[in-house]
Amino acid sequence: MVHILVADDDVVVADVVRRYLQRDGMDVTVVDTGSKALEKVGDGTVDLAILDVMMPEGDGISVCEQIRRGVHAELPIIMLTALGEEEDRVAGLESGADDYVAKPFSPRELSLRVQSVLRRATAAHPVHHTEIRDGNIRVDPASCAVTVDGREISTTKREFDLLMYFLGHPGVVFTREELLDHVWGWTFGDISTVTVHVKRLRAKLGTAARIETVWGRGYRWNTAGDGPGADTA
Template structure:
């Protein structure tokens, strides 16, 4: 699978490239926004790691540009900015994940692997179709429809929707959703909050995601209290 590393720091690119190549990935490098934009247009990429602070267009602008035309490429943002508002801006732009510098290259490699593992899942197989009202999700084909009309979802948005539909009327805390959908036992829980918001916006009135205050989120009417906050 092919991954883009876009960062103006050559040391960061070199270290991350070595970790990802050890995992058997093909790595494309870019030192600035224009080069990254060309790589995104030229290569058939599975995932892009974009530095928020590189020469413009920066990572967030590139993320918005990609998401306007492509929901399939997974995106992880890197930045030296640590404030929650900055993280939320990046996630709201369509990023699947957000890592603050300085970071562990191995942690980044593990997060990349977790995203790509979902993408690698075979489309064939007798996986049951998930339905709720006007929403229909085909896990094998990784497609979603509302009233028969396809809905463009990012990899994480699709995973989150499929998980909630497969576990209707069960409450999950943000930390549990991070573990079940993202495959992490740690991380920024605002990632879940922003993905829930994006999913609700894309599904419109058809969504069945309920906020269970003090506990988390559930799909559909909750019949019993579930996970802790």
């Protein structure tokens, strides 16, 4: 059974989320502080964490950052943010969250987002079975390892999926809406999610990043030798 961690000090919200996820067949642990969330993640039994941005003993953003630096760095994470607080949403994504849901939210929507993130986290990449090379970038789909000039780069599941999608479609321009659909599997959602993930992926790949911004249209991946692709988002 899938094990979900819900970290939120709002008892009512946490209880509603717990009941909806359990109804959908998931095992749920609820904690009310950031320190308890880190402790639970540390035992290695959690398949996905839902973190509230505002909670005592470590807010959701700092907890997410600590998880991404630790041994469970690839754990899928969804951030709960306050409605209308764009800075919180962007900060959550930049800290390494795979997705966010704004409060107040539909518990059903949250459950669907959880299932979507889990599917992406466990999905295989059937198109490529051997190492993919593009310039000084090397990607091993089997181990989800990314290296640049022989140095391994840590990526979240969503960042890895985005990189794989670009590498699989070099030279093709995709709008943010198309990337949200093809990579995230959503036909709705905030396209700033794509913008932030592109920004994070570029930062991690450094000068090896070949994601080109096509103004007024979207993004495309230039293969090595086609010119730099590290334009701003």
